[in-house]
Amino acid sequence: MPRANAKRPSRVKAQTILLCVSVLFLSLLLWAISISFSVERNILPLRVWMFDVGQGDSFLIEFPTGEQMLVDGGRNDAILTKIGEVLPPWDRTLDAILVSHPDADHITGLVSVLDRYRVETLYETGMIADTQVDRALRDAIEDEGAQIQFVSKGDRIQVGDVLLRFLWPAESYDQERVSDRNNSSMVFVLEYGETTVLFTGDAELEAEEGFMDAVGDVDVLKVGHHGSLSSTSWEFLRQIRPEIALISAGVNNTYGHPHPVVLSRLVDWGVELFRTDLEGDILLTSFGGEPEVTVHPLPF
Numbered sequence: 001m002p003r004a005n006a007k008r009p010s011r012v013k014a015q016t017i018l019l020c021v022s023v024l025f026l027s028l029l030l031w032a033i034s035i036s037f038s039v040e041r042n043i044l045p046l047r048v049w050m051f052d053v054g055q056g057d058s059f060l061i062e063f064p065t066g067e068q069m070l071v072d073g074g075r076n077d078a079i080l081t082k083i084g085e086v087l088p089p090w091d092r093t094l095d096a097i098l099v100s101h102p103d104a105d106h107i108t109g110l111v112s113v114l115d116r117y118r119v120e121t122l123y124e125t126g127m128i129a130d131t132q133v134d135r136a137l138r139d140a141i142e143d144e145g146a147q148i149q150f151v152s153k154g155d156r157i158q159v160g161d162v163l164l165r166f167l168w169p170a171e172s173y174d175q176e177r178v179s180d181r182n183n184s185s186m187v188f189v190l191e192y193g194e195t196t197v198l199f200t201g202d203a204e205l206e207a208e209e210g211f212m213d214a215v216g217d218v219d220v221l222k223v224g225h226h227g228s229l230s231s232t233s234w235e236f237l238r239q240i241r242p243e244i245a246l247i248s249a250g251v252n253n254t255y256g257h258p259h260p261v262v263l264s265r266l267v268d269w270g271v272e273l274f275r276t277d278l279e280g281d282i283l284l285t286s287f288g289g290e291p292e293v294t295v296h297p298l299p300f
């Protein structure tokens with residue numbers, strides 16, 4: 001009996017040591033996994049897709065931290081196929097949608113997106129159009145329960161190391177006096193390290209004059225209003241000094257976008273030009289340095 005009693009403390013001690021070693025090992029393992037995840041997160045690039053959605057605009061921003069943001073949704077449901085090709089099949093969530101302005105070629109696809117995807121936040125300017133498609137969008141937002149945030153000049157959204165700096169509309173913009181919705185477009189600069197991208201919606205000369213001083217030099221210009229003659233003045237190009245220009249327009253669209261005068265302005269400025277009507281989906285990738293643009297040709 002005394003022998004048995006004498007052995008008990010050493011067995012308890014051994015079990016305690018084993019437990020401590022196990023806890024230590026588990027902690028080290030969890031630490032290694034968390035380090036590995038954070039390293040993996042940090043090496044993900046920023047990706048900006050300009051989708052070929054015909055005559056309209058739609059962009060998907062994939063942040064290095066994993067968040068996904070859709071900017072406009074095109075004039076039909078084509079965006080659903082595009083998003084489906086980029087996101088994994090199990091991913092039915094978009095962190096945010098940005099609505100540049102409530103014209104049909106920018107918001108129609110958003111109605112279906114809100115129906116299919118869980119959307120946390122919708123950013124908009126507050127501009128409302130008295131149209132069937134805008135009413136459908138308002139209903140879809142309400143059904144989805146997405147939180148609405150209004151943005152204007154001076155607002156910022158920070159996602160990890162990526163900053164969205166909003167330049168337009170001006171806070172004092174009087175929507176009652178706006179003759180056309182294009183000049184109410186949400187305009188913002190995306191900044192990630194040395195990469196800067198200017199999103200212009202359908203902003204025309206009136207808006208360009210209002211925000212161009214606040215832009216600074218940009219690497220990439222999303223050309224305003226699908227390359228219409230009503231946007232992208234020579235003065236504007238000289239002010240923002242883009243190196244790459246992106247144009248979203250439909251093949252043989254009835255508006256004649258992009259306009260030859262705007263195209264020659266861009267060529268004269270010396271930009272590298274990418275167009276959805278000629279090249280299909282266009283992908284901009286950045287690790288914080290110089291952005292790289294690749295094209296994903298049309299299926300014909």
Ligand SMILES: [Zn+2]
Nearest residue numbers: 056103105202
């Ligand atoms: Zn448009």
